[in-house]
Amino acid sequence: MARIDVNHIRHSYLPNPRKDSDFALKEVHHTFEDGGAYALLGPSGCGKTTLLNIISGLLHPSHGQLLFNGRDITNLSTQERNIAQVFQFPVIYDTMTVYDNLAFPLRNRRVPEADVDRKVRETLDMIDLASLAKKKARGLTADQKQKISLGRGLVRSDVNAILFDEPLTVIDPHMKWVLRSQLKQLHRRFGYTMVYVTHDQTEALTFADRVVVMYDGEIVQIGTPAELFERPRHTFVGYFIGSPGMNVLPVALEGRTAKLGAQRIELPGVPKAEAGAVELGIRPEYVRLGREGMAVQVSKVEDVGRHKVVRANLEGREIAAVIGEDDEVPAEPKVRFDPAGINIYADSWRVEMGA
Amino acid sequence: MDKTWNNKAWFLVLPVLVLVAFSAVIPLMTVVNYSVQDTFGNNVFFWAGTEWFEELLHSDRFWEAMVRNLIFSFIILAIEVPLGIFIALNMPKKGWGVPVCLVLMALPLLVPWNVVGTIWQVFGRNDIGLLGYYVNALGFNYNYVQDPFDAWVTVIIMDVWHWTSLVVLLCYAGLVSIPDAFYQAAKIDGASRWAVFRYIQLPKMQRVLLIAVLLRFMDSFMIYTEPFVVTGGGPGNSTTFLSIDLVKTALGQFDLGPAAAMSLVYFLIILLLSWVFYTVMTNYDAER
Numbered sequence: 001m002a003r004i005d006v007n008h009i010r011h012s013y014l015p016n017p018r019k020d021s022d023f024a025l026k027e028v029h030h031t032f033e034d035g036g037a038y039a040l041l042g043p044s045g046c047g048k049t050t051l052l053n054i055i056s057g058l059l060h061p062s063h064g065q066l067l068f069n070g071r072d073i074t075n076l077s078t079q080e081r082n083i084a085q086v087f088q089f090p091v092i093y094d095t096m097t098v099y100d101n102l103a104f105p106l107r108n109r110r111v112p113e114a115d116v117d118r119k120v121r122e123t124l125d126m127i128d129l130a131s132l133a134k135k136k137a138r139g140l141t142a143d144q145k146q147k148i149s150l151g152r153g154l155v156r157s158d159v160n161a162i163l164f165d166e167p168l169t170v171i172d173p174h175m176k177w178v179l180r181s182q183l184k185q186l187h188r189r190f191g192y193t194m195v196y197v198t199h200d201q202t203e204a205l206t207f208a209d210r211v212v213v214m215y216d217g218e219i220v221q222i223g224t225p226a227e228l229f230e231r232p233r234h235t236f237v238g239y240f241i242g243s244p245g246m247n248v249l250p251v252a253l254e255g256r257t258a259k260l261g262a263q264r265i266e267l268p269g270v271p272k273a274e275a276g277a278v279e280l281g282i283r284p285e286y287v288r289l290g291r292e293g294m295a296v297q298v299s300k301v302e303d304v305g306r307h308k309v310v311r312a313n314l315e316g317r318e319i320a321a322v323i324g325e326d327d328e329v330p331a332e333p334k335v336r337f338d339p340a341g342i343n344i345y346a347d348s349w350r351v352e353m354g355a
Numbered sequence: 356m357d358k359t360w361n362n363k364a365w366f367l368v369l370p371v372l373v374l375v376a377f378s379a380v381i382p383l384m385t386v387v388n389y390s391v392q393d394t395f396g397n398n399v400f401f402w403a404g405t406e407w408f409e410e411l412l413h414s415d416r417f418w419e420a421m422v423r424n425l426i427f428s429f430i431i432l433a434i435e436v437p438l439g440i441f442i443a444l445n446m447p448k449k450g451w452g453v454p455v456c457l458v459l460m461a462l463p464l465l466v467p468w469n470v471v472g473t474i475w476q477v478f479g480r481n482d483i484g485l486l487g488y489y490v491n492a493l494g495f496n497y498n499y500v501q502d503p504f505d506a507w508v509t510v511i512i513m514d515v516w517h518w519t520s521l522v523v524l525l526c527y528a529g530l531v532s533i534p535d536a537f538y539q540a541a542k543i544d545g546a547s548r549w550a551v552f553r554y555i556q557l558p559k560m561q562r563v564l565l566i567a568v569l570l571r572f573m574d575s576f577m578i579y580t581e582p583f584v585v586t587g588g589g590p591g592n593s594t595t596f597l598s599i600d601l602v603k604t605a606l607g608q609f610d611l612g613p614a615a616a617m618s619l620v621y622f623l624i625i626l627l628l629s630w631v632f633y634t635v636m637t638n639y640d641a642e643r
Binding site for chain 2: 053056057058077078079083084085087088089091093094095096104105108109149152153
């Protein structure tokens with residue numbers, strides 16, 4: 001296991017990058033602590049997989065350094081880095097049996113056959129494929145194949161880190177849950193350093209202790225699931241995490257109040273914002289729908305099972321509010337913002353609020 | 356006749372049946388017709404029964420051509436398949452090199468067969484041919500007109516030049532269909548170059564290789580034009596393969612009966628061998 005320092009890494013797929021937009025990774029500077037479970041969360045094309053491939057050595061970064069336990073390994077090959085990586089789509093060696101598939105990474109490293117056997121059997125039990133050990137991998141279903149891929153990632157116990165690149169995309173929803181809990185369990189048992197790339201927020205929030213949110217080639221926030229939910233550092237994090245995402249409304253500041261059209265909203269503190277586009281962010285969970293507050297026109301009510309999502313129009317802006325499954329929308333609906341859920345953003349970045 | 360049975364569908368396949376009948380079945384039947392009769396010209400035919408078949412199966416000339424042809428097919432498969440795989444593995448996967456390589460590879464396949472023969476006929480001549488002249492100038496006694504071994508070498512090199520591209524293109528198609536993730540996973544798993552070939556590339560090429568072997572076998576077993584142009588089957592009968600022998604019998608000697616019998620036997624052999632090849636290789640595939 002290792003601590004991984006990503007030291008001012010930039011990467012471009014172009015041979016001669018000039019502009020900032022030529023870079024798939026603009027600049028990433030971050031430390032993955034030894035034994036941590038991290039999720040890299042972000043939309044498609046934000047550079048998650050690029051970062052992962054740089055860590056595993058499949059890509060060489062255009063700029064910057066990579067350190068394992070303080071040692072510079074930027075120029076080492078994938079094999080020398082001793083990393084395990086699981087890919088989005090199952091990669092199996094289909095002429096081999098399930099057993100041989102799992103033994104492959106060990107045999108390539110000339111591990112004694114007795115140890116290979118022990119490790120492979122352990123892993124087979126872990127991924128619940130022991131009964132298929134002797135079968136050719138070719139005939140298996142997609143999720144069994146992906147379990148083999150996972151198994152090949154887990155079979156070596158001495159790896160520096162295990163990287164997952166959206167590994168559960170092809171797995172059925174109920175199996176996803178099971179596999180994710182198994183990974184989490186493994187993490188607790190063996191303390192692997194794990195980095196898990198996903199664009200699925202539930203997956204990220206349930207798997208990781210720390211979630212790294214990426215957007216457009218940059219890390220926009222690193223935090224626990226609760227931090228990401230309560231205090232998104234960037235409006236993107238607000239949109240991206242949560243369902244529906246955070247309401248972001250352009251406002252004008254006036255001391256402790258924010259003016260939204262004709263409405264005045266009381267803030268929990270005085271934002272330390274300078275001039276520029278100021279926005280107020282509030283999660284639908286903190287929007288209270290009732291008979292007092294600001295008048296809204298309700299356009300749609302979506303019943304999503306455990307709660308309802310109310311889409312409404314406030315001062316010409318679309319907002320969403322979450323209400324209980326049994327709550328009714330009043331005849332003359334009004335909304336109030338719970339001060340605890342209010343964040344203020346200047347140029348899309350969150351600003352602190354003073355007393 | 357049970358009237359609930361709908362026979363209208365037959366009309367829909369009728370055009371195909373007519374086409375196949377005119378293009379294959381009827382010509383084949385005339386051959387069958389010839390094979391059981393004898394003629395001395397003037398369109399007068401006598402019933403000969405199985406006489407031509409018996410004669411053929413006891414003819415040394417036929418079996419020698421057969422053995423020659425099998426050896427030829429075996430040699431060119433043994434060269435073209437590994438060579439084709441090797442070239443395909445080393446072809447670029449992206450960039451400007453791809454179209455260049457593909458066009459270069461496709462060129463020999465686009466040359467008409469008799470032109471291929473003519474090219475090599477001239478190329479190998481030791482008086483004016485570039486190859487023949489310089490090989491002799493280097494001190495090798497090379498003369499495909501007189502030396503059976505040299506004739507064989509020439510015909511084999513010509514076939515390799517002409518047809519390796521087909522194997523290359525088929526293998527290349529198989530190779531480019533392998534997703535990058537496989538190579539990345541192999542790197543992560545610490546696989547050697549050989550292991551990547553053995554466990555990733557070869558299995559992915561297996562199906563196209565099966566087709567390549569089948570096509571190359573059938574084509575080489577039926578080869579006629581190129582050796583006919585280069586050596587005319589000589590020196591002696593040393594490069595007289597089955598087709599050349601057949602044409603000699605049918606058109607050179609105008610022995611229609613024996614030639615027809617030979618055609619049918621030849622046809623059945625190709626059909627049988629292709630079927631055996633195919634079943635063996637697909638069964639092998641299914642077992643794994």
